[in-house]
Amino acid sequence: MLVFNQLQTYLYLALILFAIGLYGVLARRNLIAILISVELILNAAMINFMAFNRFLAPHPAVGQIIALFIMAVAAAEAAIALSIIIAVYRKLKAINVEQATELRG
Amino acid sequence: MDMLLFGPELYFLLVALVLFCLSLKRQPHPRAVNTIAATLAGLGVLVALVCLFQRGDLFFQAYRVDLFSQIFKFALALGLFLVFMISRNLAGIEERLHPEFYLFLTTCTLGMMMLVSSVELLTIYVSLELSSYSLYILVPLRRGDDIDVEAGIKYLFIGAVSSGFMLFGLSYIFGATHSTYLVDIIPRMPQLLASPIGLVGVLLALAGFLFKLSVFPFHFWAPDVYQGGANQVVTFIATASKAAAVALVLRIAALGASAGYSFAQTLVILSIVSMTLGNLVAIIQKDLKRMLAYSSIAHAGYILMGVLAFSEAGYASAVYYALAYLIMNFTVFMVLNEVATDGRDLKIAELAGLYHRSPLLTLSLILGIFALAGVPPSIGFTGKLLLFTSAMNQGYFFLVLIGAVNGTISLYYYLKVVYAAYFLSGEGLPPIRLSWPTRLLNYGLCVSIIGFGVFPNFIVELARTAVRAVL
Numbered sequence: 086m087l088v089f090n091q092l093q094t095y096l097y098l099a100l101i102l103f104a105i106g107l108y109g110v111l112a113r114r115n116l117i118a119i120l121i122s123v124e125l126i127l128n129a130a131m132i133n134f135m136a137f138n139r140f141l142a143p144h145p146a147v148g149q150i151i152a153l154f155i156m157a158v159a160a161a162e163a164a165i166a167l168s169i170i171i172a173v174y175r176k177l178k179a180i181n182v183e184q185a186t187e188l189r190g
Numbered sequence: 191m192d193m194l195l196f197g198p199e200l201y202f203l204l205v206a207l208v209l210f211c212l213s214l215k216r217q218p219h220p221r222a223v224n225t226i227a228a229t230l231a232g233l234g235v236l237v238a239l240v241c242l243f244q245r246g247d248l249f250f251q252a253y254r255v256d257l258f259s260q261i262f263k264f265a266l267a268l269g270l271f272l273v274f275m276i277s278r279n280l281a282g283i284e285e286r287l288h289p290e291f292y293l294f295l296t297t298c299t300l301g302m303m304m305l306v307s308s309v310e311l312l313t314i315y316v317s318l319e320l321s322s323y324s325l326y327i328l329v330p331l332r333r334g335d336d337i338d339v340e341a342g343i344k345y346l347f348i349g350a351v352s353s354g355f356m357l358f359g360l361s362y363i364f365g366a367t368h369s370t371y372l373v374d375i376i377p378r379m380p381q382l383l384a385s386p387i388g389l390v391g392v393l394l395a396l397a398g399f400l401f402k403l404s405v406f407p408f409h410f411w412a413p414d415v416y417q418g419g420a421n422q423v424v425t426f427i428a429t430a431s432k433a434a435a436v437a438l439v440l441r442i443a444a445l446g447a448s449a450g451y452s453f454a455q456t457l458v459i460l461s462i463v464s465m466t467l468g469n470l471v472a473i474i475q476k477d478l479k480r481m482l483a484y485s486s487i488a489h490a491g492y493i494l495m496g497v498l499a500f501s502e503a504g505y506a507s508a509v510y511y512a513l514a515y516l517i518m519n520f521t522v523f524m525v526l527n528e529v530a531t532d533g534r535d536l537k538i539a540e541l542a543g544l545y546h547r548s549p550l551l552t553l554s555l556i557l558g559i560f561a562l563a564g565v566p567p568s569i570g571f572t573g574k575l576l577l578f579t580s581a582m583n584q585g586y587f588f589l590v591l592i593g594a595v596n597g598t599i600s601l602y603y604y605l606k607v608v609y610a611a612y613f614l615s616g617e618g619l620p621p622i623r624l625s626w627p628t629r630l631l632n633y634g635l636c637v638s639i640i641g642f643g644v645f646p647n648f649i650v651e652l653a654r655t656a657v658r659a660v661l
Contacts, residue, residue, distance in 0.1 A: 103358055110351055119347055126354035130361045137365035147370060151312050155357065158319050162350060165326050169342050176336045 095136035102129035116170045116180045120163065127159045195248060195255050197241040198234065198263045199303050205230045206296045213289035220288045224278050227292040231271040238267040251371060252310035258509075258656040262306040262437045265513055269430030269520070270299045273422055275631055276524050282420030282533030284333050291331060295426055298324035302434035311360045311370040314438070315353075318398060321434065322349050325427060332420040333533075341418025348411045352401035359394025362387050363445075372441065379445050383453065392446045393456060399442060402435035404483075405490045406464040416483035417535060424479060425523040428486055429516045436493055436512035440505055444660055447500040457498040458589055465491030465596045472603050478526055478536045481603060482519070485562060488600060489515055492574065495581040495593060503583065505657035507576035510649055514561070514573040514642070521558030521635045525551050528622060538607055543616020551622060552611050554632045557639045563604040564597050569643040576650070 088094050102125050109122025131152045138148020174180050193200065208230065212223055242260045247253065273295065283291050301321030308314040326349065330342030364370055366388055367378045382388030401408040416424050446453040468488030475481035493515075496508030528551055529544065530536045545552045561570035574597065578590050624632070642649060 099358075099361075106354070107351075110347070116343065116347075123347065123350045123354060126351065127357060130354065130357035133358065133361035134364060137361065137368075141365060141368055148364070151364075151370070154312055154316060158316060161323060162319070165323055166346055166350070169326070169330055169339065169346055172330055173339045173343055176339050 092136055092140040095132055095139075099129040099132040099136065102126075102132065114182050116173065116182065119182070120166050120170070123166075124159060124163070127155055131155050192246075192248070194241060195244050195246045197244070198238045198267060199300060199307075201234055201237045202267075202296055202300045202303065205234060206293060206300060209289055209293040209296055213293055215289070218286065218289050220280065220285050221278070223289050223292065224274070224280070227277075227296075228271070228274040231267070231274045231296075234267045235264070235271050238264040249313075251373070252313045253304075253307050254309045254659075255307055256656070256659045257652070258437070258659050259307040261509070261513075261652065261656050262433060263303045265433045265516055266299050266302050266306075266430050269426065269433065269516055270295060272520055272524075272631070273426045273430070275627060276425065276527045277422045278625070278627075279527075279531055280420075280422060280533075281531065282332050282334075282422065284331075287331055291328065291420075291422070294324040294328050295423075297321075298328070298426070299430065302431065305434055306437040309372045309441070311364060311372075315357060315360065318356075318402075318438075319353065321431070322353065322402075325423075325431065328423045328426075329415055329419040331423070332418070337418040338420075341414045345411045345415045348408065349401060352397045352408050355394050356396075356398030359391045359397065362391030363395060366391065372445070376445060379447075383446065389446075389452065392442070392453070395445075396439065396442055399435050399438045400460070400490075402431060403439060403490045403493070404487050405460055405494065406467055406487070407460075409464065409468075409487045409490075412487055413480050413483040416479045416486075417477055421479070421523070421527050421530060421533060425520065425527065428482065428523060429520045432486065432490075432519075433512045433516050436508060439493075439497055440508060440657070440660055443497050443500075447661065454498045454500065457494055458586065461491045461494035461498065462589065462592050463491075464488065464494065465593065469596050469599045469603075472600070475603070476537055476539070478538050478541070478607070481538065481607075482522065485600065485603075486519070488596065489562075491596075492577055492593060495586070495589060496577045498586075499580045499584045500661075501580060501584060502654060502657055502661060503576070504580035505661060506650060506653040507573065507580045509653040509657060510646065511573035511577055513649065513653075514569040517635065517638055517642075518558050518561035518568070518570050521554050521639065522562065524628075524631065524635070525555040525558065528624065528628065531622075538610050539614065541607065541610040542614035543619055544611040544622075546621070547616065547619055548622040548624065550624065550629065550632050554636055555611055556608055557636050559604045559607050561639050561643070563601050567640065567643045569639050569646075572643045572646045576646075 106122045106125030110119055113119050134148040134151045170180055242264055244255050246255050280288055298321045301317050304317035308317055326346045329345050330339045332338035366382050367375045369375055404412040465488045468484045472481050472484035493508050493511055496504045526536050561568035564570045564574040582590050
């Protein structure tokens with residue numbers, strides 16, 4: 086299939102993932118769902134790096150290395166986010182952003 | 191010889207290891223831990239000073255040591271040391287977590303030191319995340335009510351989204367230039383910026399650093415984190431982390447320097463909205479830290495004026511202002527820490543009678559506040575003068591006009607603080623006792639606020655030499 090061998094396909098895919106992630110961050114109320122949306126944004130960037138690497142880059146390894154690093158960093162981020170979400174749950178007995186509205190002004 | 195090039199980073203990595211070992215102890219002795227941490231950080235300032243004039247490349251040119259990076263490393267080490275100095279009475283954080291407080295502040299400093307030296311996209315991303323993650327953990331460490339976790343979760347998610355934006359932007363830059371090295375990217379920028387992909391890439395890439403600097407539209411975290419975090423942690427976020435953000439905004443914005451009108455115009459709008467919004471909302475604040483948060487948004491707008499000039503003078507003035515902001519904002523936060531001995535959030539009205547409780551602290555407060563407001567002959571006035579002049583020389587008359595109007599608006603809420611300290615009576619409040627290191631710190635800060643304001647030449651010349659490497 087020709088469409089799978091084109092840079093544009095993957096760029097559009099990444100852009101759609103990015104948009105879904107952004108929408109999720111803004112629209113979802115559950116902290117876990119927001120975390121998943123953030124991961125979608127990171128994955129969109131990762132797809133971009135891999136696509137550019139496959140079709141354009143003179144050195145074929147750079148994009149892959151970046152993707153590996155993003156995976157590791159995103160895992161660390163998820164660990165920190167989940168631990169803070171647990172702290173939120175212990176104090177507020179909920180993981181819904183509507184419960185966390187004490188700071189305003 | 192290479193050891194000296196990587197000196198400050200190696201040293202702070204070592205300090206982090208020592209502090210990690212301390213954090214393994216079951217019952218740490220808070221005073222002893224503070225003494226150790228402060229001594230180590232003090233030595234770190236000396237190490238950074240020794241390495242100030244190092245120059246060279248490391249790690250396959252991904253890491254550049256030049257005057258620009260070394261100045262910021264010195265500022266970061268100084269910021270860390272100052273924050274440790276005022277952490278002797280760390281009431282806001284549980285005692286068993288004290289070593290972790292020092293540990294994460296050190297790793298954050300380490301991350302930011304690597305950040306200011308990074309000249310490769312992946313290195314920038316990884317070191318930015320090292321410094322951010324440490325701060326994400328530090329904010330919810332505060333003891334007591336629920337606002338700390340709320341602030342922590344807001345900080346984390348806004349930070350994660352903006353770093354996601356940045357990464358997406360970096361991927362476009364990588365795709366369009368086929369390189370991850372800034373050295374290779376900069377020459378290809380002019381043709382790239384004519385196409386939308388390059389412009390979108392650079393603007394998205396800036397997002398991660400605009401978040402750290404709390405520029406509109408990534409400023410939402412600032413007030414909540416300032417109010418919700420422990421006072422010492424907020425002091426660090428408001429001083430050292432701002433300086434590192436300025437360094438990286440300068441490096442990344444240099445990518446767009448050749449774009450001319452459209453790129454500069456975006457920054458002009460961000461700058462205007464940031465300073466106007468920050469100053470107007472700060473007027474109605476009652477909580478001192480929250481007010482300082484909005485003032486930091488306004489100051490981020492001022493600093494952008496120097497960035498968008500894209501000239502040597504503009505960049506140098508932004509560097510000068512970042513260093514000045516570190517000193518003057520720290521002074522105000524130090525007073526806040528000394529007054530709120532139990533680690534609570536301080537209302538502006540609670541400064542009442544400070545003049546009778548501690549004249550020295552009041553002097554520091556008034557100097558810090560006047561410097562933030564830009565009253566001559568303080569360091570803040572000189573910084574603003576340099577920023578406004580550099581923007582004016584590039585023909586941004588309208589921007590400078592709005593900046594000047596904003597400076598006047600900001601006087602109102604800054605003077606409210608001075609009014610509370612001098613003219614409200616605080617009957618029955620005990621005098622504040624200062625230990626001798628705190629006294630020395632007070633004198634030192636007062637002298638540097640006035641001294642570097644009247645004689646700025648040395649720092650300005652240093653900054654000018656430094657930014658030549660970036661532009």
